[in-house]
Amino acid sequence: MRITIVGAGVSGLTCGVRLLEDRHQVTIVARELPQDTTSAVAGAVWFPYRVAPNERTGPWARASYERFAALVESGDAPVTMTELTMLYPEPLREEPWWLGAVPGDRVRASRPDELPDGYGDGRAVAVPCIQAPAYLDWLLRRFRREGGRLEQRAVGSLHDLPGDVVVDCAGVGAATLARDPELRPVRGQVAYVRTDAPLRFMVDETGPNALAYVLPRPDIAVLGGTAEEGDDDLAPREATTQDILARTRRLQPELADATLVGAAVGLRPARPSVRLESDVLADGRPLIHDYGHGGSGFTLSWGCAGELARTVLGVT
Secondary structure (H helix, E strand, O other): OEEEEEOOOHHHHHHHHHHHHOOOEEEEEEOOOHHHOHHHHOOOEOOOOOOOOOOOHHHHHHHHHHHHHHHHHHOOOOEEEEEEEEEEOOOOOOOOHHHHHOOHHHEEEOOHHHOOOOOOEEEEEEEEEEOHHHHHHHHHHHHHHOOOEEEEOOOOOHHHOOOOEEEEOOHHHHHHHOOOOOOEEEEEEEEEEEOOOOOOEEEEOOOOOOOEEEEEOOOOEEEEOOOEEOOOOOOOOHHHHHHHHHHHHHHOHHHHHOEEEEEEEEEEEEOOOOEEEEEEOOOOOEEEEEEOOOOOHHHHHHHHHHHHHHHHHHHO
């Protein structure tokens, strides 16, 4: 089939690669190149964030985990396996839902001496860490090597796009293109630092410093963050940067001497649930939506791409 995908973030690129694996002819059309998308700003560690737990999310996350783990084993992509510590203010009464997507031997309870002040529990989880900008470059190279085409241009309407099937991976842009009132931008600001101090992957989603995370990559350490609903300002705010630095230092005092090298903002496409479903264009051609991943674009990318590929087979 001739398939046109809207959007060149991690969802669009991953769907493109997955559809090329099924021998389709794929063109991605996007206003922004991969390095200019929200995906390039992401900390990009595997962790279901800002996405509703349901019967579909877990399997998508598990499928992505397995694909990333295979990439780690092959050494082909800029993906590594690391131990991420999820912090909780009180002892857990039940395990977080998303741990069901992780092999059991890759999860352990954190020791008390591993927890920063103010936290009562933690889970140390072996998860894939994706070097976001480099990984997007890798995806794009693979997409082109398999015969995919990328066109940089604005898209005014899904109905005017060519192809036997159109795939909507427009992120926050889907609010307009798909006329979806349930889709909202959630502003996320991060700070980039460098330090020689040993750092640990650590996330506080619900505790006293939330939202705070420390994601040390080989190239840089990504510190975050914010979750500002309905805010679409892409300019980093100095006061927010300083607040991020203060909160993450409370998680890891080793950051006190880190050098700030930059800040960036991305808009998470948040929705009550991910929209991965079939639709129809005005002329009757199949339209498939794949957006609304919240803060889990990388975490769900391969799982959603696999289901989308199966959906393409079902509508053609």
